[in-house]
Every structure is written in structure tokens, then in C-alpha cells.
Amino acid sequence: MSIFKKIMTAIRGGASEVGESIIDSNATRIFEQEIRDVENHLTKAKRDLTGVMAEQMAANREVDRLKREIIEHEGYVAQALDKGDETLALAVAEKIAALESELAAQQQAFESFQGSANRLKDLVKKSERQVAEHKRQLSMVKTTESVQKATSAITDNFSSSNSKLLSAKDSLERIKAKQQKFDDRMKAAEVLEAENGDGALEAQLKAAGIGAQNASANSVLDRLKAKQNKA
Amino acid sequence: MNIHKIANHLNTLADDSETGMTFDCQPISGEVDVLQITILGREELPLFVSVTDDQILCITYLWGEDEVKPECISSMQVSMLEMNIPMPLSSFSKIGDKYVVFGALSISSTFDDIEHELTVLNNNALEVIDDMSEYLL
Numbered sequence: 001m002s003i004f005k006k007i008m009t010a011i012r013g014g015a016s017e018v019g020e021s022i023i024d025s026n027a028t029r030i031f032e033q034e035i036r037d038v039e040n041h042l043t044k045a046k047r048d049l050t051g052v053m054a055e056q057m058a059a060n061r062e063v064d065r066l067k068r069e070i071i072e073h074e075g076y077v078a079q080a081l082d083k084g085d086e087t088l089a090l091a092v093a094e095k096i097a098a099l100e101s102e103l104a105a106q107q108q109a110f111e112s113f114q115g116s117a118n119r120l121k122d123l124v125k126k127s128e129r130q131v132a133e134h135k136r137q138l139s140m141v142k143t144t145e146s147v148q149k150a151t152s153a154i155t156d157n158f159s160s161s162n163s164k165l166l167s168a169k170d171s172l173e174r175i176k177a178k179q180q181k182f183d184d185r186m187k188a189a190e191v192l193e194a195e196n197g198d199g200a201l202e203a204q205l206k207a208a209g210i211g212a213q214n215a216s217a218n219s220v221l222d223r224l225k226a227k228q229n230k231a
Numbered sequence: 232m233n234i235h236k237i238a239n240h241l242n243t244l245a246d247d248s249e250t251g252m253t254f255d256c257q258p259i260s261g262e263v264d265v266l267q268i269t270i271l272g273r274e275e276l277p278l279f280v281s282v283t284d285d286q287i288l289c290i291t292y293l294w295g296e297d298e299v300k301p302e303c304i305s306s307m308q309v310s311m312l313e314m315n316i317p318m319p320l321s322s323f324s325k326i327g328d329k330y331v332v333f334g335a336l337s338i339s340s341t342f343d344d345i346e347h348e349l350t351v352l353n354n355n356a357l358e359v360i361d362d363m364s365e366y367l368l
Contacts, residue, residue: 143283146263150281150288151326153261168294169367171275172360178272 003137007144028141035134042127049120056113059106066103070096232338233282234258234266240342241268241349249343250350268349276356278349287336289348291356296328298367307366314359320348321355332356 073096080089166174194200205211238256246253253271258264259279266280279290299307311323311330321332332355334348 139283139285143286143288146281146283147288147290147326149262150265150279150290153259153263153265154267154279156261157259157267166275167298167367168360169298169364172357172364174275175273175357182272 003140007140011144028138028145031134031138031141035131035138038127038131038134042124042131045120045124045127049117049124052113052117052120056110056117059110059113062106063103063110066099066106070099070103073099232287232340234264234280237280237282237287237342237345238266241346244346248346250346252350252353254346254349270350270353273353273357276353276360278352280345280349282338285338287338287340287345288333289336289345289352290326290331290333291352292326293330293332293356293359294367296330299330300366300368303366307363310363310366318355318359320351332359 073092076092077089077096080086080092202211235258238258241254241256244254248254255269255271257267257269259267263281268278268280270276270278276291279292281288281290296304315322318332321334324331324333332352334352336344336348340348
């Protein structure tokens with residue numbers, strides 16, 4: 001059964017009861033150990049792969065060297081035949097035969113290393129996908145567990161503090177009422193500001209010519225003239 | 232990231248938040264650490280934050296199964312599914328017998344991301360309750 005299905009079944013089956021753990025912590029630990037095992041295998045496979053690829057390169061170099069040497073010796077055979085030295089030509093041909101059988105062996109080794117390298121590469125890719133998948137599943141299990149424990153902590157907190165859980169509608173009404181109160185206060189403050197400050201009454205008095213009047217240039221001049229006259 | 236860092240950050244913000252909200256944080260002790268966050272003026276809808284290995288979960292409880300008009304349960308659930316994508320950052324879920332909205336953030340989120348998430352989650356929750364109250368008793 002997939003982890004997804006397991007979690008779904010557990011939640012449906014009422015395992016979401018407060019304090020009850022969906023997947024026992026032992027199973028989680030085993031799962032974590034499995035992931036670590038796969039990761040270890042992965043590291044080893046990658047190391048093996050490096051080794052095999054080094055061998056593969058060495059075999060490839062050897063193949064090239066043997067091919068060059070064979071061509072070189074084939075040239076020698078032609079030269080010996082040109083000179084009519086059949087015995088020498090035969091000796092070189094024997095050398096070529098030895099080189100060719102060595103080439104065949106190296107070629108085979110190269111192909112075998114290549115096969116192993118490809119197999120290891122596939123294995124590494126497969127293991128990497130598996131680790132990623134296991135980690136995703138583990139994260140699901142752990143999150144489910146964590147949410148359950150968090151829920152139980154929250155529920156305990158509510159019941160211990162005796163705070164009554166309001167219904168959603170009541171909560172909304174109270175929040176809206178608070179917002180309304182805040183808005184009303186802001187509006188009231190604006191009205192008060194308009195009424196008090198340099199507000200209504202003063203303006204009316206001023207308009208009627210009662211109370212303090214605005215200082216005008218003429219009144220200032222008059223005042224200064226009066227002062228001068230006194231002096 | 233852990234809940235204490237988040238609490239410290241939100242508490243020191245006071246009036247200087249980017250979002251105009253004032254947060255109050257209260258850690259709840261239990262098997263896992265949970266942070267209860269209330270927003271000034273909206274104390275009735277607390278947000279709960281917990282941190283796991285790879286994510287930060289922010290959850291707000293909407294209402295209980297028992298608050299839903301029995302004949303409306305199915306159409307309410309369909310509405311929730313339909314609204315899951317349009318609703319910014321938050322998704323609907325159900326924990327035990329309670330419907331919730333939640334947001335999940337990467338463990339490497341910044342404080343600004345978290346503050347933004349919490350504000351959006353709270354606004355979403357308020358709006359959801361307002362708009363779905365026809366389904367509720």
C-alpha cells in the first residue's frame with residue numbers, strides 16, 4: 001500500500017483522535033533507516049562507477065595503442081617483402097598475430113567495462129529516484145504526524161485556558177463589530193476635530209465680527225502709530 | 232527557521248510591519264512546538280504556525296463539522312475545491328472534525344514571506360467565513 005493510501009486510511013479510520021499517532025514512530029524510524037541504506041548504496045555505486053569508468057578509459061587507450069602498432073607492423077611486413085626477405089616478413093607477421101589476439105582481448109575488456117558502466121549508471125539513476133521518492137513519502141508521514149501533534153497541543157491549550165471556542169459566524173461578527181467600532185471612532189475623531197480646532201463656532205463668531213479678528217496690515221500700522229504718538 | 236525566531240521577529244515588528252497588522256505571538260508547548268499568533272482586532276481568528284523538517288505550516292481553523300447545515304455539506308465542499316486555486320497562497324483542508332485554511336512555506340522562507348503569508352491567510356479566512364456563511368448554521 002502506498003504511503004498516501006496509508007495516511008488516508010489512517011485519517012479516515014479515526015486515527016486522527018487527539019494524541020493518537022497515525023504511523024507509529026518505530027515505522028518512521030525504520031523508514032528513515034531504509035532511506036539512509038539506499039543513500040549508502042548510492043554512494044558506493046557512484047564510487048564503483050568511477051572505478052569502472054577509469055578501467056574503461058585505460059582499456060580504450062590500450063585498444064588504440066594496439067591498433068597503431070598493428071598498422072606499423074603491417075608496414076614492416078610490406079617493406080620486408082619488398083626486400084624479398086620472406087623469413088623476416090614471417091617473423092613480423094607472427095608479431096602481428098600476437099598483437100591482434102591481444103587487441104581482441106582488450107576490445108572485449110573494453111566492451112565489458114562499458115556494459116558495467118552503463119548498468120551502474122542506470123542503477124545510480126534508479127537509486128537517486130528512489131531516495132527522492134522515499135524522502136517525499138517520509139515528509140508526508142512526518143507532516144501528518146506533526147499536524148496531529150500540533151492539533152493536540154492547540155486543543156489542550158484551549159481546554160486548559162478555558163477559552164471558549166466561538167463559532168465561525170460569531171467570530172466574524174465580533175471582528176466586524178470591532179472594525180466598525182474602530183471606523184466609528186475614526187469618524188468621530190474627524191467630526192470632533194472639525195467642531196473643535198479652528199472649527200465651527202469660532203468661524204461663525206469671526207464672520208459676525210465678534211471675538212478675535214485677523215491681524216490686518218492696517219490694524220498693525222494703527223497700533224504702531226498710537227505707540228509713537230504716546231512716546 | 233523555528234517558531235521562536237518567527238515569534239521574536241513578529242513581536243519586535245510592533246507598529247512597523249509591512250502589512251499594517253500588529254501581531255501577538257504565544258508559543259504553545261506540546262510534543263511539537265506551535266506558535267499561536269493573533270492579529271490586533273482579529274483575536275477571534277488565531278493563526279497557528281508549526282515548523283517541520285522541510286516546511287513551515289500556517290493554519291487557521293474555520294469551523295467545525297457541526298456548524299455546517301447538514302444539507303449543505305456537499306455543496307460547501309465543492310465550493311472549497313473550486314476556490315482552492317483562485318484563493319491566493321492558502322488552501323482548504325480538514326483536520327479531525329474542523330475545516331481549516333492553511334498555507335505551507337519552504338523552510339528557507341524569509342521573515343517578510345512569513346509575515347505576508349500570515350496576513351494573506353488571515354484575510355482569506357475572514358473572507359471565506361463571510362462568503363460561505365450561507366452554508367453555516
